[in-house]
Amino acid sequence: MTPFTPPGETREKVYRFVRRRILEELPPTVREVQEAFRFRAVQTAREHLERLVAEGRLVKTHGKSRGYRLPQEPGTLFVPLLGRVQAGGLRAAIEECEGYLPVQSRGSEELFGLRVQGESMTGAGILPGDIVIVRQQGESASGDIVVALVGDEATIKRLRLRGNGIELHPENPAFTPILPRGDECTILGKVVEVRRYLEG
Template identity: 60%
Template sequence: MGRTPAGQTRERIFQFVRERLLAGQPPTVREVQEAFGFRSVQSAREHLEALVAAGQLVKQPGKARGYRLADPPETFADETQTAAAPRLIPLLGRVAAGAFALAVEDLEGYLPVQADRAGDGSELFGLRVHGESMRDAGILPGDIVIVRRQPSADDGAIVVALIGEEATIKRLRRHGGRIGLHPANPDYQVLYPDPAELQVLGRIIEVRRYLD
């Protein structure tokens, strides 16, 4: 059996990486190697670097899962006029549901969401969860939360809150003139941040979990 032309293999690799990115699961080079049966990691890396050179992917140095799509993909460009067409929103790095983690917007890829939830897509973003402080609310490490960007939230809403330069996921409660950020795990304490340092980034409207 003849070998598959390099261009066809590269296109298949691009589609594989693209689908993983849209699902919020950026692949490593080794995962690409295994998926396509290459004998060496270097073969997979050469194809990925060629896709970077062609402008189809962007590589973020120093990250094992550092490939992302060069621009917001046009997967649904032809259907955006219909009410049922999904929209794409950015998946931005990680957020702690536990101990605070430095809040850095680190674009990993894009996620499809229902059009009626996304509006024009600009007000939603995704974050990957670390920590177990929201365990009993069904938000676990590795989950992806979809966040509606808004500067305030109703009492009882689960929010992404920024305190100084650190972000966390908690349930917002108002106690008179104070705001408490409540965990959903008895092993963690309620936080009462200084109002001058607290910023609500948005309210969580959806949780996604991948089993593999």
């Protein structure tokens, strides 16, 4: 009755099907897998899926619909792209963002994108119009490129720690370093990625 299928062959196809569905639209339901492969029993689809979970090729949330996911999801997160950030208004700027950017990430990070204004970092290959991806973190290390709120506008500079104080260094000889006093500067986060879209 049962036509013989080499071990693992169907499962491989099931894996590719599920993977494709997860990446391109929505994780399939068990019955959607069943129908895609014309299994006559739901259980057959379920067995393949549970097997893939046992093998570590998929992970799932028990009992929830469309609960199958990829183990280390390419970790694509959509982060808000901000036009400009003004004093104190990071939260507000995120609410009113221009759009969203896909970013690879481990998921639990708080990221945002920011459009670059000015030429103070051209020496580091960061040009006006570029987009920087910023991870929100209060403290950063000396040498990191950071986004800081100085006065009432956000700027991008290289951070230098000097004793108890901090310095914000441009990377362009035409600009001079900023030496803020403690209370007039907030570090919004560290630049983890730079992007430049050459069209559109």
